Amino acid sequence: MSEIIVSTPVRNRFEELFHNHNLAKKTVALFDENTRELFGNEILDALNLQGFSVFELVVPARETSKSFRTAYRLYTQLIEADVDRSWNLLAVGGGVVGDLGGYIAASYYRGIPVIQLPTTLLAMTDSSIGGKVAINHPLGKNLIGFFHMPELVLIDPAYLKSLPQREVYAGMAEVVKYGFIADAGFLDYIDRHFQDIVAIKDPFISEAVRTSAAIKADVVEKDFREQSGLRATLNFGHTFAHGLEKLADYRHIRHGEAVALGMVCALHLSRRLETISDDDLERGLAILNKFRLSTRMVKKRFKDVLATALLESMHSDKKKVDKQLRFVLLEKLGKAYLHPEPIESNIVIAAIEDAKGRC
Ligand SMILES: NC(=O)c1ccc[n+]([C@@H]2O[C@H](COP(=O)([O-])OP(=O)(O)OC[C@H]3O[C@@H](n4cnc5c(N)ncnc54)[C@H](O)[C@@H]3O)[C@@H](O)[C@H]2O)c1
Numbered sequence: 001m002s003e004i005i006v007s008t009p010v011r012n013r014f015e016e017l018f019h020n021h022n023l024a025k026k027t028v029a030l031f032d033e034n035t036r037e038l039f040g041n042e043i044l045d046a047l048n049l050q051g052f053s054v055f056e057l058v059v060p061a062r063e064t065s066k067s068f069r070t071a072y073r074l075y076t077q078l079i080e081a082d083v084d085r086s087w088n089l090l091a092v093g094g095g096v097v098g099d100l101g102g103y104i105a106a107s108y109y110r111g112i113p114v115i116q117l118p119t120t121l122l123a124m125t126d127s128s129i130g131g132k133v134a135i136n137h138p139l140g141k142n143l144i145g146f147f148h149m150p151e152l153v154l155i156d157p158a159y160l161k162s163l164p165q166r167e168v169y170a171g172m173a174e175v176v177k178y179g180f181i182a183d184a185g186f187l188d189y190i191d192r193h194f195q196d197i198v199a200i201k202d203p204f205i206s207e208a209v210r211t212s213a214a215i216k217a218d219v220v221e222k223d224f225r226e227q228s229g230l231r232a233t234l235n236f237g238h239t240f241a242h243g244l245e246k247l248a249d250y251r252h253i254r255h256g257e258a259v260a261l262g263m264v265c266a267l268h269l270s271r272r273l274e275t276i277s278d279d280d281l282e283r284g285l286a287i288l289n290k291f292r293l294s295t296r297m298v299k300k301r302f303k304d305v306l307a308t309a310l311l312e313s314m315h316s317d318k319k320k321v322d323k324q325l326r327f328v329l330l331e332k333l334g335k336a337y338l339h340p341e342p343i344e345s346n347i348v349i350a351a352i353e354d355a356k357g358r359c
């Protein structure tokens with residue numbers, strides 16, 4: 001499993017950390033336009049000062065950079081710069097840069113090491129960990145990719161200070177998710193310190209990031225290729241979320257916003273199947289209520305969605321197995337499981353209606 005370092009300022013430790021992991025001091029530094037502008041100079045200066053050879057790549061800051069066209073352009077730049085398999089790649093950015101950088105690293109010269117330096121809350125707690133890397137195909141997101149474990153994940157929570165609030169809340173959905181699926185004590189911690197965490201205050205933000213990253217890494221390690229159902233629990237709230245994102249044509253709604261709403265639905269579904277108590281339902285909803293979610297528009301759109309339309313959209317998502325939807329439910333706060341049987345449509349619809357009534 002990759003080592004995860006949480007440290008501020010992590011850039012001062014490149015030489016030491018790369019050395020400990022037998023990584024060459026020859027690094028391709030990949031940024032998007034925003035992370036280049038915000039952190040590029042200080043990271044490149046730190047690499048240069050610590051004696052690295054550096055080759056810099058920059059892509060537009062948008063989801064469409066996770067494309068074959070962009071990857072092809074980057075391969076060309078690397079070949080022209082004589083980058084060979086003795087190099088490694090440092091991906092500095094959110095999930096877009098992390099996924100694209102991981103994809104390039106997994107394929108270039110049959111694979112070079114990748115070091116993730118995530119700069120969004122979602123990337124620090126989710127996308128940089130676990131080795132899933134991919135680009136999109138016009139017919140679907142994340143369809144072309146690899147399992148390519150990062151050699152190192154370098155997390156510096158101070159980078160979150162420039163992150164727009166909406167992105168902070170989007171990442172926070174995954175943080176809360178880890179509490180729900182794996183750690184009731186962590187859920188309590190989030191409940192008590194929610195405002196400090198979203199305000200990026202230490203030690204709260206570092207603690208939240210560290211615990212989330214550790215939970216994700218632990219789940220991935222125990223079920224790397226998604227065989228036992230454990231890794232599937234990371235998809236708590238996501239069956240609903242993917243349906244919502246698809247309905248919105250992946251616009252207007254951030255993934256994390258869809259996940260927060262999806263978790264409200266999943267809590268209600270758990271209650272309807274009587275796997276959790278009323279108390280657990282209310283406690284869970286109280287935490288999710290702290291999301292400003294994030295704009296009123298997102299909530300309003302959710303209320304306007306027909307439950308049947310959402311269910312249909314969920315059915316067309318790629319994560320279905322034999323056309324049956326699979327749901328991750330809670331056994332209690334802090335423990336999730338993959339529900340083994342299909343759930344009748346009318347129960348799912350009722351849970352969506354419950355959720356709409358409570359948003
Ligand atoms: N590989 C996985 O396991 C996995 C898991 C979840 C999501 N993902 C992928 O992650 C992507 C979404 O990632 P994301 O939410 O990080 O989005 P993102 O990478 O698009 O980043 C969001 C925005 O924030 C900007 N930004 C990044 N760091 C910043 C900072 N510190 N301050 C200010 N602005 C900053 C970016 O330039 C971008 O405009 C999707 O493509 C999704 O498919 C992958």
Ligand SMILES: [Zn+2]
Binds near residue numbers: 126238259
């Ligand atoms: Zn997610």
